[in-house]
Amino acid sequence: MNDIKLALLGSQGAGKSAVLVRFLTRRFIGEYASNANSLYHKRLSIDGRQLNLEVFDPCSQSSEARCILEEPVDWADGFVVVYNISDRTSFINAKNILLQIRESRTENCKGEMDIPICLVGNKQDLCHARQVREDEARCLAQENRCHFQEVSAAESYQDISGLFTQLIRQVMEHLKYRADRRRYSGSKSMAKLINNVFGKRRKSV
Numbered sequence: 001m002n003d004i005k006l007a008l009l010g011s012q013g014a015g016k017s018a019v020l021v022r023f024l025t026r027r028f029i030g031e032y033a034s035n036a037n038s039l040y041h042k043r044l045s046i047d048g049r050q051l052n053l054e055v056f057d058p059c060s061q062s063s064e065a066r067c068i069l070e071e072p073v074d075w076a077d078g079f080v081v082v083y084n085i086s087d088r089t090s091f092i093n094a095k096n097i098l099l100q101i102r103e104s105r106t107e108n109c110k111g112e113m114d115i116p117i118c119l120v121g122n123k124q125d126l127c128h129a130r131q132v133r134e135d136e137a138r139c140l141a142q143e144n145r146c147h148f149q150e151v152s153a154a155e156s157y158q159d160i161s162g163l164f165t166q167l168i169r170q171v172m173e174h175l176k177y178r179a180d181r182r183r184y185s186g187s188k189s190m191a192k193l194i195n196n197v198f199g200k201r202r203k204s205v
């Protein structure tokens with residue numbers, strides 16, 4: 001069984017909990033306790049594979065939420081970065097979060113494939129009060145080589161379900177790539193070791 005760890009990041013009130021609860025329960029609950037970090041667990045089956053999904057939904061105010069970006073972004077296998085389309089500040093914050101994830105990953109995982117991220121513009125139902133154009137968010141996602149989707153946690157389940165499923169598929173590919181890479185470099189060093197030992201012996205015969 002695969003373990004998949006995702007983290008939701010974004011400004012306070014962008015709708016992180018609403019998006020996640022919509023995905024996990026198919027329901028929209030108007031208000032969420034926002035003074036605590038939450039770790040959600042769910043068993044899923046995607047493409048016939050059983051998965052243990054863990055999702056970290058930090059309280060935006062907490063020190064852990066800041067820590068997850070200050071420390072190397074090691075815990076999560078993938079990220080959902082949420083902003084509110086009717087709040088420009090939340091978009092600017094999402095931009096900074098993407099930058100911090102990239103910087104942290106580039107420092108720690110040189111030469112690795114990009115970590116899977118989905119940029120999510122939530123509250124699409126508030127488009128009469130839109131402050132972030134869809135094309136500029138799409139551009140930001142392209143610059144950061146991540147997926148982008150506008151959704152409304154209040155109104156729709158399908159888009160949210162689709163984006164999580166796509167992200168989880170990407171994470172599975174990413175984990176497989178990392179495991180193959182480890183195996184390959186492991187067998188390369190083993191080959192080197194064997195060569196060093198037996199290669200030298202052969203010379204002296």
Ligand SMILES: Nc1nc2c(ncn2[C@@H]2O[C@H](COP(=O)(O)OP(=O)(O)OP(=O)(O)O)[C@@H](O)[C@H]2O)c(=O)[nH]1
Binds near residue numbers: 013016123151154
């Ligand atoms: N109109 C509308 N309101 C939404 C939507 N999603 C969330 N909200 C509302 O936005 C407010 C904040 O939602 P939360 O899910 O608590 O936001 P959060 O990002 O988890 O906030 P913190 O836990 O404080 O970091 C709540 O009042 C939600 O009901 C949406 O798609 N449309």
